[in-house]
Amino acid sequence: MxxxxxxxxxxxxxxHHLMHHEPHTCSVAIGLGSHDLGVADTAVELYRGGMAPLLVFTGATSPTTRERMPRGEAVHYRERALELGVPDSAVLVEPRARNTGENIRFSRELLEEAGVDVSSALLVSKPYEERRANATARKLWPGVEFVSASSPMxxxxxxxxxxxxxxxxxxxxxxxxxxxxxxxxxxxxxxxxxxxxxxxxxxxxxxxxxxxxxxxxxxxxxx
Known part of the structure; x- marks a missing residue:
């Protein structure tokens, strides 16, 4: 009990874990991989709402996602987004990251290689990871404004x-x-x-x- x-x-x-940010239009929305497909759903809703013209999904697998998402968290997130009607051209996949720091670093590298100018980013995570993801992103990617978002639960x-x-x-x-x-x-x-x-x-x-x-x-x- x-x-x-x-x-x-x-x-x-x-x-405390919730940042209580008000979403606004950003250069990109980055969905951080986990067991929770709600992250992908929230990223799609932000895209549909005109809050970001591009989605990046980042994440490999972990002990908690290996069976549920055998092709990798980012790949499953992408598949979810396409099922929900997001065009393939609006989704980038980063399939290597195994922790939050790598989510940020590898997403930054991917966007730089794609020639995407990022001044602001919607950081989409599980609700209780908002604050930690935001603090990690500010450490590893200075000069970018990060707006935290998660499923409104x-x-x-x-x-x-x-x-x-x-x-x-x-x-x-x-x-x-x-x-x-x-x-x-x-x-x-x-x-x-x-x-x-x-x-x-x-x-x-x-x-x-x-x-x-x-x-x-x-x-x-x-x-």
Whole structure:
């Protein structure tokens, strides 16, 4: 049973992970690969709404997507976009990236090779990855304005869609930890975490929601 305090803390982390950006017209929309086809759907909606003339889908496979997306996350995203009526000429695929940093670096290389001038980009991700993806992009691609976007879902609806309460909370905790430790490792720009969010994160760690935490070189969970 998930306690009321745990749900409250998880909701606080969810709200922090969202950037609450208002989408506007950008040079390109970049869909970051994952298990969630909702990322592709959101990118298509932005394209249809005239928010970007070009879509880039980036991602190889991971242990969580290998069976579901055997041809690679970006390839499956592209197929989804074409099914939804996006013309092939409006989609580029970057099929090598295996983490968020590579998503950004390889997408940048792909667009530069294609001669696309990028001054702004819609960064489309899972909801709880908005802030981390944005901080990573600002570190690796300075000079570009990044606007974060994700499926417009409430926390409750997202939990219902995953059908695993504990897994969702574990993912929220893991994403928050990375916001705190990755800037010091040079992976992203610093994005300060408010004290009340840190306190919620620490309570969730003490409650055992730690399966998605990264560890240091000694195997110690970083908090």
């Amino acid at each position: 998930i306690s009321t305090q745990t749900w409250s803390d998880a909701h606080r982390l969810w709200d 409430s926390f409750e609806d997202y939990v219902a869609s995953i059908q695993d309460d504990r897994l969702v909370i574990d993912m929220l905790v893991g994403a928050l930890q990375r916001l705190m430790v990755y800037p010091g490792q040079g992976f992203m720009v610093a994005d300060p975490v408010p004290g009340e969010v840190t306190a919620a994160y620490e309570r969730l760690c003490r409650a055992g929601f730690t399966s998605r935490l990264v560890t240091d070189g000694r195997g110690t969970v970083g908090q």
